Amino acid sequence: MTAVRTETEVAPAASVPSSGRSKRFRLNHWDAKYTPYLIVAPFFVVFAIFGLYPLVYTAWVSLHDWQLIDGNQGFVGVDNYVRLFADANFWNALFNTISLFVLSTVPQLLAALGLAALLDRGLRGRAFWRAGVLLPNVISVAAVALVFAQFFGRDFGIVNFLLGLVGIDPVDWRAETWASHLAVSTMVMWRWTGYNALLYLAAMQSVPKDMYESATLDGASRWRMFWSITVPSIRPTILFTVVTSTIGGLQLFAEPALFDPGFAANNSTGGSDRQFQTLVLYMYEKGFRLFDAGYAATVAWMLFLVVVLVAIVNFSLTRRIAGKG
Amino acid sequence: MSRSLVGSVAATLVMVLAAGCGGSSGADGKVELSLGLFSDFGYDKLIEEYMASHPNIKIEQRKVKMEQHNTQLATQLAGGRGAADIVALEEGVVSQFRASKDKFVNLAEYGAKDLKDQWAGWKWNQGTADGGEFVLGLGTDMGSLGLCYRRDLFEAAGLPTDRKEVAKLWPSWADYAKVADQFTARTPNVKFVDTGRNVYKAILDQTEEGYFAKDDSYIAEKNDKVKTAFDTAAALGTKGQTGALEPFSQEWNVALKQGSFATTTCPAWALALIKAGAGDAAAGKWDVTTAPGGGGNWGGSFLAIPKQSKHPKEAYELAKWLTAPEQQKRIFKETGNLPSQPKVYQDAEVQATVNEYFNKAPVGQIFATSAESLKPTYRGTKDSKVGPVFGTALTRVEQGKQSAAEAWAQALKEAQDAAK
Numbered sequence: 001m002t003a004v005r006t007e008t009e010v011a012p013a014a015s016v017p018s019s020g021r022s023k024r025f026r027l028n029h030w031d032a033k034y035t036p037y038l039i040v041a042p043f044f045v046v047f048a049i050f051g052l053y054p055l056v057y058t059a060w061v062s063l064h065d066w067q068l069i070d071g072n073q074g075f076v077g078v079d080n081y082v083r084l085f086a087d088a089n090f091w092n093a094l095f096n097t098i099s100l101f102v103l104s105t106v107p108q109l110l111a112a113l114g115l116a117a118l119l120d121r122g123l124r125g126r127a128f129w130r131a132g133v134l135l136p137n138v139i140s141v142a143a144v145a146l147v148f149a150q151f152f153g154r155d156f157g158i159v160n161f162l163l164g165l166v167g168i169d170p171v172d173w174r175a176e177t178w179a180s181h182l183a184v185s186t187m188v189m190w191r192w193t194g195y196n197a198l199l200y201l202a203a204m205q206s207v208p209k210d211m212y213e214s215a216t217l218d219g220a221s222r223w224r225m226f227w228s229i230t231v232p233s234i235r236p237t238i239l240f241t242v243v244t245s246t247i248g249g250l251q252l253f254a255e256p257a258l259f260d261p262g263f264a265a266n267n268s269t270g271g272s273d274r275q276f277q278t279l280v281l282y283m284y285e286k287g288f289r290l291f292d293a294g295y296a297a298t299v300a301w302m303l304f305l306v307v308v309l310v311a312i313v314n315f316s317l318t319r320r321i322a323g324k325g
Numbered sequence: 326m327s328r329s330l331v332g333s334v335a336a337t338l339v340m341v342l343a344a345g346c347g348g349s350s351g352a353d354g355k356v357e358l359s360l361g362l363f364s365d366f367g368y369d370k371l372i373e374e375y376m377a378s379h380p381n382i383k384i385e386q387r388k389v390k391m392e393q394h395n396t397q398l399a400t401q402l403a404g405g406r407g408a409a410d411i412v413a414l415e416e417g418v419v420s421q422f423r424a425s426k427d428k429f430v431n432l433a434e435y436g437a438k439d440l441k442d443q444w445a446g447w448k449w450n451q452g453t454a455d456g457g458e459f460v461l462g463l464g465t466d467m468g469s470l471g472l473c474y475r476r477d478l479f480e481a482a483g484l485p486t487d488r489k490e491v492a493k494l495w496p497s498w499a500d501y502a503k504v505a506d507q508f509t510a511r512t513p514n515v516k517f518v519d520t521g522r523n524v525y526k527a528i529l530d531q532t533e534e535g536y537f538a539k540d541d542s543y544i545a546e547k548n549d550k551v552k553t554a555f556d557t558a559a560a561l562g563t564k565g566q567t568g569a570l571e572p573f574s575q576e577w578n579v580a581l582k583q584g585s586f587a588t589t590t591c592p593a594w595a596l597a598l599i600k601a602g603a604g605d606a607a608a609g610k611w612d613v614t615t616a617p618g619g620g621g622n623w624g625g626s627f628l629a630i631p632k633q634s635k636h637p638k639e640a641y642e643l644a645k646w647l648t649a650p651e652q653q654k655r656i657f658k659e660t661g662n663l664p665s666q667p668k669v670y671q672d673a674e675v676q677a678t679v680n681e682y683f684n685k686a687p688v689g690q691i692f693a694t695s696a697e698s699l700k701p702t703y704r705g706t707k708d709s710k711v712g713p714v715f716g717t718a719l720t721r722v723e724q725g726k727q728s729a730a731e732a733w734a735q736a737l738k739e740a741q742d743a744a745k
Contacts, residue, residue: 069402069425149575155568156579175724261574262717263392269713272720273727288396290710290743291421293403 055304058297066294068287080298090299092274093282094306096181100256100278101249101310104185104192109241111193116200117226130201133194144191145258152183152259174260180276187255192248196241203234235319242318246311250303253280279303355383356639361398361409363391365597366465366626367660371652375643382639391415401631402428408631410640414462416451416625417712420704423454423461430630432460435641443650447701448665452627462627463648466662468592469696470527470621471613473599476684478587482511488614488686495617498528498557505566508587516568516586518561521719523572525558526712527590530702531621536712536740537705543744545711546737555715555736559729562722569723578602590616592623593663593692600682613686620699625665663692670696710743 062080065073084090115133123129136144151158152173160170173183207230215225231238256276262268269285270277277285279299287296360368365388372384387409389397395418401408402425414422422429437460441449444464452462472495476486484507485491495501501524505517518524529535529551536545545551561567568586570577580586581602589599591613599611628644630637646652653664657675664670670693678689705711718736721727727735 068399069422069428071403146575150579153576153579155576155585156583172724175726261571261576262713269717272717272724288399291399 058300061294062297062301064294066292066297068291068293076294080295081302083295084298084302089274089277089282090279090302093270093277093279093299096177096270096274096276097250097252097278097280097306098310099181100184100188100252100276101246103181104188104252105242105245105249107185108189108193109196109238109245111189112196112241113200113231113238115193115197116204117230119197119201120204130198133197135194136190137192137195139191141191141254142258144187145255148183148187148190149259149261174271174275177271177275180259180271184252184256184259184276187259188249188252191255192245196245199237199241200234203237204230207233239315239318242314243311246314247307250307250310251280252278253284256281257284279306355381356636357383357385358411358636358640358643359385359387359409360643361394361412362386362388363394363413363415364388364594365660365662366413367656367662368647370659371647371655375646382643384643398422401633405633408633410634410636411628411630411644413465414627414629416468416622416627416704418709419451419462419627420706421709422629424706426454426459426461428632429461430632430634430637430641431458432463432630432641432644433458435638437463437641437645440645443648443666443668445665445667445696447622447699448625451701451704452629462629463644464665465626465628465648465653466594466624466656467665467696468594468622468624469663469692469699470530470616470623471591471593471688471691471695472588472616473591473595473611473613473683474588475584475586475610476612477610478512478515478584479508482508482515482587484508486612488612488684491612492615498524498554498617501617502557502560505561505564509564509566515584517566517588519568519577519580519586519589520570520572521558521562521567521723522716523590524561524567525554525715525719526623527616527621528554528557528618530623531618531700532702533700535702535704536708536744537703539703541705543705543707543711543741545740545744551715552733555719555733556729558719559722559732562719563729567723569720571720573598581607584610590623593661593688594624596661596680596683596688608682609684611682612684613680613688613691615691615695620695620697622696622699622701625663657689661688663696667696705744707744711740714739714743 063075063077065076065079067073119126119130119133150156152160154160154170154172154174157173159173164170171179173179211229211233212225215229220228256270256278257263257268259276260268260270268281268289270281274282280303283296283299283303286292286299360372362368368386372386376382376384394413395415398408398412402422438457440463441457445467448464448467450457452464453460474491479486479491484504485494494504508515508517532550532554533539534544534548535551536543536548538544562569568577568580570580570586578601581599582604584603584607589595591599596613603611628648630640630644634640650664650666650669653666653669654672654675656662657664657669658678661680664675669675670689676687676689676693678687679685680688715736718727718732721732721735722729
C-alpha cells in the first residue's frame with residue numbers, strides 16, 4: 001500500500017518521459033483505486049442475490065393475487081395492503097411482536113450489562129464463566145424450545161410445579177396472552193443474554209483503567225463508576241446490540257412456533273386465539289399453510305418497514321440516553 | 326500480485342455461484358428414484374427387495390414430519406424443482422393438491438385406470454379428478470376408525486372392561502357423552518378423553534358431507550352435522566371431561582404415559598402412536614373397540630408423481646408395485662397400517678391379526694368391519710384450510726376462554742374467510 005502511495009505522489013513528474021513506465025503507473029493507479037471495491041464486492045454481489053433481489057421480488061409478489069403452488073393469478077395493485085390494514089389478525093400479530101420484543105429485549109440487555117460487569121471483575125476461572133454464558137446461544141433453538149415448552153407445560157410442567165409449592169394455581173401458559181408472552185420471552189432471554197454480555201464485556205475491557213483509578217481517588221462508588229464511566233464508554237456496542245436485538249426480536253419465529261404444540265400438526269396460529277402469534281408466524285400461516293403467497297409477501301413487507309422504523313427509533317433513543325452519561 | 330488477487334476473488338465468486346447448481350443424474354448409469362414420505366409407510370424392506378429385483382434402479386427415501394412434508398412439497402411444486410419422484414399425499418391435503426393437478430403426472434397415461442378395482446371405490450375417487458379421467462395418486466393405507474380405552478381406568482370407574490361390553494355402552498356419540506358423565510362422576514380426577522378436537526373430527530368423519538357439499542360449495546354453517554359434532558365435543562370440554570391436549574403433541578405423550586385420560590379416538594394408524602407414547606409400562610392396559618356412530622375414515626395417503634420427475638415411467642412402476650395388494654398386506658402385518666383395498670382387509674390372515682400391546686385386540690377384524698361400514702366424507706378443495714379453525718375453537722372452549730356458542734360464532738366467521 002505504501003509503495004503504491006509514494007509512486008502516486010511522485011507520479012506527475014515521472015509520468016512524462018517513458019511510455020512503459022506510464023503504463024505501469026496507470027495499472028498501479030487503477031489497482032489502488034479499484035482493488036478495495038473488488039474486495040468488498042463479493043459481499044454486495046451476494047447481498048444483491050440473496051437480499052436485495054428477494055426484497056424486490058417480494059414487493060412484486062405482494063402486488064399480485066399469488067398462490068404458492070399455482071403462482072401468479074393476476075395483478076391486484078395495493079389490494080393486499082388494503083386488506084392487511086383492515087385485518088384484525090395482522091394488528092394482533094403486530095401487537096404480539098412488539099410486546100414480545102419489549103418483554104424480551106429490555107430485560108435481556110439490562111441483564112447482559114450486569115452480567116458483563118460481573119465478568120469484568122477478577123473472577124476465578126474467568127475463561128470458564130465467559131465460555132459458559134455463551135453456551136445457551138450455541139445450543140440449537142429447537143432443543144431450547146423443546147425443553148422450555150416442557151418447563152411451561154400446563155399439566156406436568158416444572159414451572160407450574162414450583163408455583164404450586166408457593167400456593168399459586170397452575171397457569172395455562174399457552175391460553176393466556178400475558179403468560180404465553182412471558183414464557184416465550186424467557187426462552188429468548190435465555191438464548192441471547194450471554195451473547196450480548198460477551199459483546200459488552202469485550203467493549204468494557206477496552207475502557208482505559210486510569211479512568212477508574214482517578215474516579216476511585218475522587219471517592220466514586222462502584223455504582224457511580226459503572227453508570228458514569230463504563231456505560232458511556234461502551235456506547236457504540238450498546239447501540240450495536242440494540243439494533244441487532246431489534247432486528248432479531250421483531251423477526252421472532254422459532255421460539256413461539258415451537259412453543260405452540262399445534263405447529264407440528266400444521267395448524268399453528270400461535271395459540272388457540274393467536275395469543276402469541278408474531279408477524280413472522282402470521283406470514284408463515286398465510287404463505288405456507290393457506291398458500292396465499294401474495295398476502296404473505298404483503299405481511300413480509302410490512303414487517304420489513306416495521307423493523308426499519310423501530311430500529312431507527314431505538315437507535316436515536318439509545319444514542320440520546322447513552323449520551324447523557 | 327494484485328492481478329492474482331482479482332483473479333482469485335473472481336474464481337471464488339464463480340465457485341460460490343456454481344456450488345448452487347448440482348448435477349442429478351446417476352453416476353453409475355442407474356435410474357435414481359426418490360420417495361418423499363412422512364412418518365412410517367413401512368417401505369424399508371420392500372424397497373430393498375425392489376432394488377434387488379431391479380438392478381438398474383436406485384431408490385432413496387426421504388422421510389420428514391408431515392407438516393414439513395406438505396409445505397416442502399408446495400414450495401417444490403411452485404419452484405419447479407426439488408420434489409421427489411414419488412410423493413405421499415395425505416388424505417387431509419390431497420384435495421388441496423388436487424386443485425393444482427397440472428403439477429402432477431396423470432397416472433392414467435401409464436394405465437393406472439386398469440388398477441381401479443384394487444381399491445375401495447371411495448379411496449379411488451379421492452385420488453382422482455375430472456370424473457376419474459385424471460388419476461392423481463394411488464392409494465396406500467386408510468384410517469378406519471376405532472376407539473381406544475384404558476381397561477384399568479374403566480374398571481376403577483365401575484365400567485365394563487370387555488371390548489364387546491364397552492362397544493355396547495356407546496352405539497352413538499350421545500351415549501358416549503353419557504358414559505363420560507358416569508365416568509367423571511366416579512373418578513373426577515381422570516379425564517375421560519384426551520381432546521374434544523378428535524371427538525369432533527371423528528364425528529365429522531362419519532358423515533358424507535362436512536364443510537363442503539359434494540359440488541365443492543361451502544356449507545359448514547347450514548350443515549347441522551357440523552354443528553352437532555361441534556356441540557357434542559364442546560360439551561365434553563365445558564364439563565372439563567377432556568384433557569384439552571393438542572393431539573399427538575409432546576404433552577399428549579406425557580399424558581399417555583401418566584395415564585391421565587381414559588379414551589381416545591383411534592384411526593388404525595394411531596395405535597402405533599399410542600404405543601410409542603404410553604410405553605411398555607402400559608402394555609395390555611389399552612384396548613380397542615368399535616367407535617360410536619359406526620365406521621369412518623381419518624387419514625390414509627396416496628402416492629403421486631410430480632410432473633418435474635425425470636423418470637415418471639419408472640416411478641409409476643414402483644408406486645404401482647408398492648400399492649399392490651401383496652405389498653399392502655405385508656405392510657399391514659409389519660406396521661398395522663390398514664390397506665385401503667377390500668380384498669386385502671377381507672383377507673383371512675388380515676382379519677385374524679391381533680395386537681398384542683392392545684390386550685390382544687383383534688384389530689384386523691375391528692378395523693376391517695369399520696372399513697366396510699364407513700361413509701367417506703367428501704373433502705372440499707379448501708377442507709384443510711377450514712378444518713383447523715374449528716379445532717382451535719374447541720381448544721378455546723376447553724381452555725375456558727370462550728363458551729361453546731362464542732367459539733362457534735368466531736369459528737364460522739374465520740371459516741368463511743378461509744373458504745373464500
